[in-house]
Amino acid sequence: MWPICDAMKPVPPSTFSLRDSSVLVVGAGMVGVCVALDLLRRGARVTLIDRRDPGQETSYGNAGVLARSSLMPLNNPGMLRDLPGLLSNRGAALRYSWRYLLANLSWALPFAANARRSRVAQTATALDQLIQLSIPAHKALIAECGQEDLLAEKGWIFLYRSEVSFGRAGLLREMLSRFGVAHAALDGPGLRDLEPQLAPIFPHGLWVQDSASVRDPGALVAAYARRFVAEGGVVQAGSVAALAPGDRPGVVLDGGERVQADHCVLCPGPWGKDLLSRAGYRVPMAFERGYHRHFQGPADPGNTPALGRPIYDTAGGYVLSPMRQGLRLTSGVELNGLEAPENHAQITRAEAAAREAIDLGPRCDDRTWMGARPTFPDSQPCIGALPQAPGLSVAFGHQHIGFATGPGTARLLGELLEGQSPPIDPTPFRPDRFIRRA
Numbered sequence: 510m511w512p513i514c515d516a517m518k519p520v521p522p523s524t525f526s527l528r529d530s531s532v533l534v535v536g537a538g539m540v541g542v543c544v545a546l547d548l549l550r551r552g553a554r555v556t557l558i559d560r561r562d563p564g565q566e567t568s569y570g571n572a573g574v575l576a577r578s579s580l581m582p583l584n585n586p587g588m589l590r591d592l593p594g595l596l597s598n599r600g601a602a603l604r605y606s607w608r609y610l611l612a613n614l615s616w617a618l619p620f621a622a623n624a625r626r627s628r629v630a631q632t633a634t635a636l637d638q639l640i641q642l643s644i645p646a647h648k649a650l651i652a653e654c655g656q657e658d659l660l661a662e663k664g665w666i667f668l669y670r671s672e673v674s675f676g677r678a679g680l681l682r683e684m685l686s687r688f689g690v691a692h693a694a695l696d697g698p699g700l701r702d703l704e705p706q707l708a709p710i711f712p713h714g715l716w717v718q719d720s721a722s723v724r725d726p727g728a729l730v731a732a733y734a735r736r737f738v739a740e741g742g743v744v745q746a747g748s749v750a751a752l753a754p755g756d757r758p759g760v761v762l763d764g765g766e767r768v769q770a771d772h773c774v775l776c777p778g779p780w781g782k783d784l785l786s787r788a789g790y791r792v793p794m795a796f797e798r799g800y801h802r803h804f805q806g807p808a809d810p811g812n813t814p815a816l817g818r819p820i821y822d823t824a825g826g827y828v829l830s831p832m833r834q835g836l837r838l839t840s841g842v843e844l845n846g847l848e849a850p851e852n853h854a855q856i857t858r859a860e861a862a863a864r865e866a867i868d869l870g871p872r873c874d875d876r877t878w879m880g881a882r883p884t885f886p887d888s889q890p891c892i893g894a895l896p897q898a899p900g901l902s903v904a905f906g907h908q909h910i911g912f913a914t915g916p917g918t919a920r921l922l923g924e925l926l927e928g929q930s931p932p933i934d935p936t937p938f939r940p941d942r943f944i945r946r947a
């Protein structure tokens with residue numbers, strides 16, 4: 510257990526106690542649904558507001574991996590080493606809009622500075638704690654909700670197309686060993702034993718056994734939301750236009766209705782920046798946009814499934830996950846504004862690379878989905894009370910791991926709100942390290 514210093518404590522109204530108090534949670538993605546359920550179970554009366562049904566945004570379209578290996582942030586020494594190539598802006602893993610990057614230097618410069626080795630070790634420690642807190646909690650919730658058929662506990666595989674690229678991933682293997690994440694290096698035949706449908710173009714693989722995956726991420730969020738309602742929580746449809754002014758926490762919906770409570774928790778994922786900016790806060794958070802497409806897989810897979818587990822083709826810059834909807838191909842990172850027009854060049858290139866690796870078959874439909882991973886400069890989410898804002902907390906900015914870390918986020922926030930000593934060090938996630946009054 511970690512002690513909490515005064516600055517970590519929420520700033521509640523003087524009479525605030527979680528039990529029997531009213532709490533409003535904005536955003537019914539994986540994070541908001543887990544927060545709502547956790548606070549309900551602590552005795553609060555909780556209303557969860559979203560403009561869409563639960564789990565329809567970023568938490569729907571992701572790759573579904575619950576990965577211990579995600580303790581390694583995108584901004585790591587490998588990113589700095591590859592910077593000259595990345596600047597060409599034609600790579601598979603990372604693209605960017607120059608205009609967006611220049612307008613967001615207050616994010617980009619510290620993001621790059623945090624890629625140095627010494628800093629990454631701290632980030633990995635913080636993320637690993639959150640991930641370790643989350644994955645057993647996910648498994649427990651999945652069982653409570655009777656959704657075991659959505660969960661596969663077979664790990665996931667990093668694929669390397671050359672000796673050189675496998676050699677250059679040494680830091681990842683070192684970190685996995687240091688943090689006790691079970692993994693195994695595979696040669697070509699070993700890879701094909703695990704995934705017989707893969708073409709023999711990968712001389713090396715890294716099987717991260719200490720990971721699981723979910724076959725329909727949106728459906729899992731919906732199942733958690735049904736559980737929340739079954740236990741007495743309220744889901745309200747509504748689009749939040751602004752935070753309500755005045756002493757009592759709350760929001761104003763499109764149309765003018767005010768919804769207020771004793772405490773309000775904002776879990777709006779990528780939209781957190783806009784919502785808080787309109788309330789006068791500076792939020793240096795960027796959007797790592799990503800796309801997905803669904804494919805039918807091999808026409809005649811024989812007795813083996815198209816894929817037994819998600820794969821990450823490190824050169825192709827995509828993740829391919831077996832889902833209920835088909836094989837889901839998710840693209841790498843595109844740094845751009847949330848509302849900027851979609852650009853399908855990266856996912857189209859990822860599709861071509863994936864077709865080299867496996868018989869993808871035809872697309873299931875014409876749709877290309879787009880979502881945004883919300884990322885702070887240190888790749889750690891903001892979880893906790895907002896300074897100078899009585900009764901207001903946040904939980905967003907979970908970059909590539911928000912689907913996996915919803916339950917741990919909820920537990921950490923719940924313990925902080927109750928004034929308990931939290932199960933992991935909350936300091937790396939303090940909102941006031943970035944979110945400040947403008």
Ligand SMILES: Cc1cc2nc3c(=O)[nH]c(=O)nc-3n(C[C@H](O)[C@H](O)[C@H](O)COP(=O)(O)OP(=O)(O)OC[C@H]3O[C@@H](n4cnc5c(N)ncnc54)[C@H](O)[C@@H]3O)c2cc1C
Nearest residue numbers: 536538539540568571572573574749778799910911912913
């Ligand atoms: C391509 C891609 C692949 C990914 N793969 C993985 C993966 O394999 N594993 C993993 O752990 N993570 C992955 N992620 C990241 C993960 O999806 C996100 O971190 C996570 O879904 C964020 O959850 P959230 O609840 O914070 O946000 P969201 O799921 O976006 O939920 C936010 C909710 O808030 C609502 N909302 C926002 N503003 C308002 C408003 N003003 N009024 C009312 N409602 C509002 C939205 O409608 C939405 O439902 C991936 C992301 C992408 C884009």
